[in-house]
Amino acid sequence: MAADDVPWLTPEQLRAWLALNALTEVLPSAVDAQLKRDAGINRFEYQVMAGLSESPGRTIRMSVLATFASGSLSRLSHALTRLESHGWVVRRPSADDPRAVEAVLTDAGWAKVQETAPGHVREARRLVVDVLSPAQTAQLERICMKLLDAVGPDQADLLRSMPLRAADD
Secondary structure, eight states: OOOOGGGGOHHHHHHHHHHHHHHHHHHHHHHHHHHHHHHOOOOHHHHHHHHHSSSSGGGGEEHHHHHHHHOOHHHHHHHHHHHHHOOOHHHESSSOOOTTTEEEEHHHHHHHHHHHHHHHHHHHHHGGGGGGGGHHHHHHHHHHHHHHHHOHHHHHHHHHHHHOTTOOO
């Protein structure tokens, strides 16, 4: 493709693209720093534990959990090994398919999520939620889901299917 045929970004499109790239670098780092400082776990480990905490019976297949946490099965396996060493998670064969493996959040893991969640929520509010108006937050969700449909449709489908609950449920 010749340079003349490239649909170059307008200055506004380029600014949006650069801002998105910057955000996808600094936001995860900021969240990771808070979780490491306050809870001794990294963002991926927290995402894994949060996914388990939102699942029925605090149990989920490894393949689904990897999609939820936006990681490979290999990365998930390494994270689960660390979480198992603390007694927060166990792995077991799936009850409905012995070839599949499930991860289960233990009672100690549930306690760790409950201990960690308030600081994580405060950081999510500080960095994103409280910076935006309710209308902007709704718009952010729509934009993120549209982008996920393009780059991570499995994650988008999983997020749409998750029955989220309020913290006081």
